[in-house]
Amino acid sequence: TVIVGAATREAAHERSRIAKDAASAVQAAVRGGYLPGGGAAEMAVAHDLERVRETMKGMEGFGVAAVAGALRKPLAQIVVNAGYNPLEKVEELKAAQIALETDSLGIDCDTGQVTDFVEAGIVDPADVKIHALQAAGEVAAAVLRIHTVIKMKQPFEEE
Numbered sequence: 001t002v003i004v005g006a007a008t009r010e011a012a013h014e015r016s017r018i019a020k021d022a023a024s025a026v027q028a029a030v031r032g033g034y035l036p037g038g039g040a041a042e043m044a045v046a047h048d049l050e051r052v053r054e055t056m057k058g059m060e061g062f063g064v065a066a067v068a069g070a071l072r073k074p075l076a077q078i079v080v081n082a083g084y085n086p087l088e089k090v091e092e093l094k095a096a097q098i099a100l101e102t103d104s105l106g107i108d109c110d111t112g113q114v115t116d117f118v119e120a121g122i123v124d125p126a127d128v129k130i131h132a133l134q135a136a137g138e139v140a141a142a143v144l145r146i147h148t149v150i151k152m153k154q155p156f157e158e159e
Contacts, residue, residue, distance in 0.1 A: 028128060031127070032126045034123040034124060034125055035129050036103060037117055038078060038109075038117055038122050040093070040106035041103060042071040043106075044097055044103035045133060046067075047068075050068050053065050053068065060144065063140040063141065064140070066140055067140045070136060078109065082109035082112075092107070104117055
């Protein structure tokens, strides 16, 4: 049992929603496992996608590059919100993950230092991350299909 209280009804509803979200996240993590949070896992996937991109030609490579770029955005926004330069911190984290060969590193927003998020207890449910990655791939594929359809359409000929 969790008792949620607040000074106003609106604040109580918001705290109740946050508590329900937290309980759902814990249940999902217990069911499906967990991955490093705070954009760490996304950064690792983005790096892997860059390696795959280097082997591709044509528009498919553009789609892979777009997804890799999108995967860096959550971390960039997190560090901006913490008052750090996103370009510096994203590259710092990328270099640290490659050098130490671990995907669990992230940026500690209190100190600005690279930290092992799994050791620090900063994790997200694996099912949530997997669903987000699948959705990103589906969006990229849809954009590429639309681009191909537009590209293939014959220009209107006037009589």
